[in-house]
Amino acid sequence: MRPATLLFAAGLASLMVAAAGCAPADETTAPAASAGSTSGAACAPAQLKTVAAGKLTIGTDDPVYPPWFTDNKPDNGQGFEGAVAAAVATKLGYAKDQVAWTRVTFNNAIAPGPKAFDFDINEFSITDERKQAVDFSAPYYDVTQAVIALKSSKIAGAKTLADLKGAKLGAQVGTTSYRAITEVVKPGAQPAVYNNNDDAKQALQNGQIDGLVVDLPTAFYITSAEIDAATIVGQLPQPSGTPEQFGLVLDKGSPLTGCVSQAVDALRADGTLQRLQQQWLSTTQGAPTLT
Incomplete structure (x- = not known):
């Protein structure tokens, strides 16, 4: 996809409601928080062991597309995933000037090995196979x-x-x-x-x-x-009764997994995720399920 203009995104927003559903195999329900799951002061920026001290580094692909991002500029907070990433950063206590973005290809982000990001957002479906190589946050979106x-x-x-x-x-x-x-x-x-x-x-x-x-x-x-x-x-119908869910990707065993999952859960509880879905994602009307 070519990046959308902000004008187009704004026009679509008034017509959109959340797309929800289920799809391919091996998807899981929300992962349990890691053993390092913490709350309160322990999840404050001063306590988080990020790749760059005092900053939150977020990864995504290049290019990225609407409706997930706009203008191939993940740092503008536009598009569903751009807005989710910004909301997670804010929930963790990071100001905009404390957030850095880095570009990582889809396959490299989920490959084993140390990461150059604190978390990556790029429509990663949570699967058991991928969880062997990386951590996932609590899910932020159900997709079909x-x-x-x-x-x-x-x-x-x-x-x-x-x-x-x-x-x-x-x-x-x-x-x-x-x-x-x-x-x-x-x-x-x-x-x-x-x-x-x-x-x-x-x-x-x-x-x-x-x-x-x-x-x-x-x-x-x-x-x-x-x-x-x-x-x-x-x-396409889901094969097993479990919805496909997107999660933020972190390094395997990351000390941030619990805090990032806690932030995502808080955004769901306060209605932020639902509001962002309504703002940025398209209606499922007109897309029947093939059986």
């Missing part, structure tokens, strides 16, 4: 996956998963969108894999794939603001 296609595509009118069995589908590498194809749709053709959604969207427009799988808010943005000839075919 969706299929988009050109209106002229043979799958544009699909009503069931069976209607997608003969389709060539694509998704970004390493994402639960890709896993939704292999574990939920299970098409006859091997899915196409792309380094990022820009490459995947180009393949869709070029007719190299019949459909593209992305999270639902992204699907709404692509079809409403980027590819006029595209439509949302439908949402």
Whole structure:
């Protein structure tokens, strides 16, 4: 996706309600706080062991896209994840000038090994497999996956998963969108894999794939603001009864995990997460679930 303008984001905001749902396998419910979970003064900036003393370093990819961020500027506090990150920083006691951003690719952020960030926000679904390499905060968003296609595509009118069995589908590498194809749709053709959604969207427009799988808010943005000839075919059902949830990624065993989870839980309890969903994320109306 190309970054949205603030004007467009503001226009969409009045029409949006939270997208909620469930999707691919291996997602978990909210993770338990780490053994280092603390509260009160112990979670104040002076006590937190951050990568840069006195600062909170937040990671995300480059580029980042609406509706999660705007203008590829994660530090402006715009877009759902930009606003969530800013709210978490504030809840932890960091002023704006005490927050630094660093760019880390999706796959590197969830790979084993020391991190150059305190937490990373980039639509990371919480999975048991990923939890072997990194920590996750409490979840900040429940999401579903969706299929988009050109209106002229043979799958544009699909009503069931069976209607997608003969389709060539694509998704970004390493994402639960890709896993939704292999574990939920299970098409006859091997899915196409792309380094990022820009490459995947180009393949869709070029007719190299019949459909593209992305999270639902992204699907709404692509079809409403980027590819006029595209439509949302439908949402994909969850396989196990557990919703797919996004969490902030931290270093494995990070001493910050408990405090960051506590901040996320507080933002949910005071209604901030719900308000940000209503402001930035698209409605699920018009996106039936494929069964």
